[in-house]
Amino acid sequence: MEPGRLRPGHWQETLERRAARRAGLQRHRAFRRWLVDCDAARRFDGMRVQVRKDGTRIRRGENGTLESRNRVNAKTRGNAMKRQFAQITTVWGCVFMAMNAGTKAAISSTTSSCVREVSVVSFKDPKGRAMSALRLVDQTGAEGCWVGDFLRGMDQPEGQAGLDKIKRLDAAHPEAAWDEMGRRGLHTPLGRAADIAVWDLHGRRLGKPVGALLGPAKRDKVKFYMANFPDMTAAQNAQAIKEAQERKVLGFKIYTYFPRPHDLRDPESPEAAKYVESDIQLARALREAAPEGVKLMFFNGNSYNLNQALKVGAVLDELRYDLFCDPMPVKGDAGMAAYRQLREKIKTPICSPLNGGSLEDHIAWIESGATDMGETDLYAGFTTCLRFIRECAKRGVALDLHAGFPMDLYHFPLYGFVDDATLPWIGWHGRSLKAIPAATEFKGAEVKPPKQPWLKRSQTRPVDAEGYVHIVYEIPGMGLEPDWEWIRQNEIKK
CATH class of the missing domain: 3.20.20.120 (Enolase-like C-terminal domain)
Structure with missing residues (x-):
């Protein structure tokens, strides 16, 4: 490769890394909200509210001492902040380690159901009728198949272009893959065959019947x-x-x-x-x-x-x-x-x-x-x-x-x-x-x-x-x- 030139696929991998980082940040923020909710629940655990004659609200803590509401809240908030700081530091360390050391693993997990190989074989059944068989293979090696009526033009440039459009479909979400085929102009006999093959791949990958x-x-x-x-x-x-x-x-x-x-x-x-x-x-x-x-x-x-x-x-x-x-x-x-x-x-x-x-x-x-x-x-x-x-x-x-x-x-x-x-x-x-x-x-x-x-x-x-x-x-x-x-x-x- 010439110096200064980006290798093929560089921008696609960059976008995938950004998506992985964004997903990590979203998971961290959700985890942080969960920590705050858990701390709020623990704050009142084991305490009993009492009301004095003058209307002042007090709580009896687990150690049996009476403390005013403000003092209890201040102490609880201080302890919660210390715990959150330690936990957040640990979480951020895990996030950065995953982003730096495990980026490739995160990317592969998000694209493991994408169709990588597409092939068509035309054949004749015992009665002499022309038929076609479509085979899809994803990144994990799982395959999906369709066998049916003869698909015309597969040996022509237009047919090969249609096969290329099937690649990189997300077989983990067959309905979304069908919508994507529509955007790619594949609601055709080839696209309908691929629709069945994608569902077949989805079921085989999970080891379950589509029904x-x-x-x-x-x-x-x-x-x-x-x-x-x-x-x-x-x-x-x-x-x-x-x-x-x-x-x-x-x-x-x-x-x-x-x-x-x-x-x-x-x-x-x-x-x-x-x-x-x-x-x-x-x-x-x-x-x-x-x-x-x-x-x-x-x-x-x-x-x-x-x-x-x-x-x-x-x-x-x-x-x-x-x-x-x-x-x-x-x-x-x-x-x-x-x-x-x-x-x-x-x-x-x-x-x-x-x-x-x-x-x-x-x-x-x-x-x-x-x-x-x-x-x-x-x-x-x-x-x-x-x-x-x-x-x-x-x-x-x-x-x-x-x-x-x-x-x-x-x-x-x-x-x-x-x-x-x-x-x-x-x-x-x-x-x-x-x-x-x-x-x-x-x-x-x-x-x-x-x-x-x-x-x-x-x-x-x-x-x-x-x-x-x-x-x-x-x-x-x-x-x-x-x-x-x-x-x-x-x-x-x-």
Whole structure:
């Protein structure tokens, strides 16, 4: 290094030292106030107040002598000042020793949870689908992971810049880290993945499941509902509903949107009207197949205009459906106004918007009366979901936490700290309930290798004989442990 030049990081270390000194001074001042309070308490300990005939107040000390109030106070203050001087001298000596000899230790303790290493590996699962795995490591060596949908552009300069923005996040405070990512422009797919990885790192660092860190448990089980795949036929859906009845599942959610070609997803398309009739026929067929007691939820995915939604909503009223999910587009004030009109004219409760944007936007939908039930998923960010759940609990509004693979692997920690009034059910997508483990006698969480080979283990969610998923957290972090060896063996080569 050239003479006279400051080495890299000099100013950052200077600021950290100043912060450590400031924290030491604050601790000393608090300790000094405590000493004064303790001395004031000792001053009257063992003394008894007496009042003479002339009104003079005297106290009897521990030695039995009577002294006037002023003399007692003067003597007490003098002794207190001597004790405080000796104690303060000792405290200041300790403070200066810590500031001079232990500055590096103090600095390292304040930054030990900062993210130091960030890496992304893209790979293909056994079905050939591209996926990505994000890994964070803090200064202590603790790591947090996320595995999910393919993150595009990670090999480009913009992707590398995004990874650099994740560094130095404070994983000891995940909610503050999410806010910091917003200030850094990282409320993106990469930022949402990092949000889950930060929570995972936080839990693993403490050796506790994230579900146990969100608050005291309010329940140990939650009702379960099944959601079909959109390409299932009416006969397959009817068979799935029959299985749901046998397993005492709470309900069945029907998806009608995704099989449609992109050019027919526009609600104003002339050819889109024929799908309205097919949706009505499907709704009638499933109502006939569903016995009493099984809730039916109709999910459309924002593909109707207002007139089409009113037509389908009238049929759902007739068939006594329990929920009408995302029938129309949700963009802007016009979308919110259309939902208010629909809610006024049909009886079936409305659940929306799934893709409502920020936390403030979701709250605005509830407060405006545009929906009966809130809805979100982890694509909004784990921290955003957590905060929205808290807001719904405050307002007494129920919330549907949308489940879709692979993000549904991470929503399980959110179910334990709220009651049935806020999150009344947990969902699962599938063609048959035979894939769900049945627990005849539930004694604890079952941890075993899942079907996904890119996971070493995950927290399974068996359904008991009464259709409940038991909420037990045992794996530290988010409840998943990736198999990095398998992931790297199947890495997508650049």
